[in-house]
Amino acid sequence: MYLLDNKYYIIRIGDFATNGNKKILYSLFSICLCLEEYISVKSIDCFSIMIGSTIVWTIIEYILSFTKTRVIKPMYVTNYSGDKIKLNKHLGIFLQGFQEGGVVTTFGLYFGDRLFNIKYLIFFHLFIGYIVINMIMKDNHNLKTLKKLKKNNNVSNRQINTIPSLGIMGYITIYNVKTLYYNQSHFLRQLKMFFVMIYVCSIWSLIAYYKEFRKVKIYEKNENNQYISKNINYIDTIFILGYDVIFEIGIAYLTFYNWFIL
Numbered sequence: 001m002y003l004l005d006n007k008y009y010i011i012r013i014g015d016f017a018t019n020g021n022k023k024i025l026y027s028l029f030s031i032c033l034c035l036e037e038y039i040s041v042k043s044i045d046c047f048s049i050m051i052g053s054t055i056v057w058t059i060i061e062y063i064l065s066f067t068k069t070r071v072i073k074p075m076y077v078t079n080y081s082g083d084k085i086k087l088n089k090h091l092g093i094f095l096q097g098f099q100e101g102g103v104v105t106t107f108g109l110y111f112g113d114r115l116f117n118i119k120y121l122i123f124f125h126l127f128i129g130y131i132v133i134n135m136i137m138k139d140n141h142n143l144k145t146l147k148k149l150k151k152n153n154n155v156s157n158r159q160i161n162t163i164p165s166l167g168i169m170g171y172i173t174i175y176n177v178k179t180l181y182y183n184q185s186h187f188l189r190q191l192k193m194f195f196v197m198i199y200v201c202s203i204w205s206l207i208a209y210y211k212e213f214r215k216v217k218i219y220e221k222n223e224n225n226q227y228i229s230k231n232i233n234y235i236d237t238i239f240i241l242g243y244d245v246i247f248e249i250g251i252a253y254l255t256f257y258n259w260f261i262l
Contacts, residue, residue, distance in 0.1 A: 007227060008161045008240050009217040020077040020087050022134075023095040029127075030098075030106040037110060045261055046110050050102040052260035053253070058097030065093060104197060104249065105256050112192035124196075128203060135207045157217070160243060172252050179258045186262065190254055198250040205241050216240040 034046040075092030076084040087095070114120035159165075180187060208214040216237050219227035230236070 004161065004163070004166075005221045006161070006230075007159055007219040009157050009159050009219075010240060010244060011157050011215040011217055013213055013215070018073050018075050020075045020092065020095060023075075023099045024077065026103045027095065027098045030103045033106055033110045046106050048260045049109050049256050050106040053101035053105040053256040054094075054098045055101075056097075056256070056259075057101030058094050061093045061097045061100070101253075101256070104201070105193075105253050107200060108193040108197035108253065109257070109261075112189065112194075112196045115192045115196065128200060131200075131204060132207055135204070135211060135213070138211065138213075160240065160248070169247055169252065172255055173247070176251060176254050176258060179262070183258075183262055186257075190257055193257060194250050194254060197253055198245050201245045201249050205245055209237065209241065214241070 030050055034044075034050055037043050037046045074089070075087045075095065077087060078084050111120060111124045114124075180190060205214060216232055218230040218232060218236055218240075220230045222228055
């Protein structure tokens with residue numbers, strides 16, 4: 001079975017995981033969205049999903065760090081003088097959890113609820129434009145910079161088709177489908193949140209791939225049970241990055257809606 005026999009990797013290159021400035025900026029933006037929602041419609045749904053998903057992801061990051069499943073590199077903030085200031089490890093893990101959980105879910109729920117409002121739709125795309133411009137302007141595109149990043153170990157490889165990973169993702173999918181079946185009045189709201197998350201993350205992944213911040217790798221098992229590197233084509237890239245966006249972000253993050261909104 002190719003899904004389990006072969007090894008599919010997502011390779012991340014760059015300083016996004018160690019850039020505290022961006023994480024603080026996106027976190028503050030998420031808090032502003034929550035405040036605007038509370039002031040305008042007296043709802044705390046965005047606050048609930050932001051806080052809940054941030055706590056869960058921070059715990060996950062601590063577990064990954066403690067078990068050394070993921071090596072948490074030091075996080076830095078850069079001041080106006082260009083000096084880098086190293087953040088406390090615990091603060092760095094919290095910001096990582098906030099970015100991975102709170103920012104994405106808040107963005108998805110807030111703009112999903114306002115998907116057909118032209119004013120918010122314009123604001124939504126202005127922020128996406130900011131993300132795109134910010135990524136395009138980063139000078140990781142040239143070969144010298146990429147070699148420097150690799151030399152500094154700013155490269156992470158993650159296999160997406162391990163049995164534990166696929167098992168957890170399968171369980172989450174079944175859980176969300178079952179929960180939605182018993183709460184069908186929330187279908188449209190979850191669908192819009194799902195659409196916003198995969199829309200934004202698809203654009204981010206596309207730019208990251210173009211700028212070579214993110215790559216994919218496949219090792220195929222031959223008849224001698226040896227793993228041979230495969231030449232990657234566009235179909236392979238779409239398959240691997242699409243799985244990451246649709247399942248590991250879109251479907252997985254709907255769990256936070258079911259936990260903290262229902």
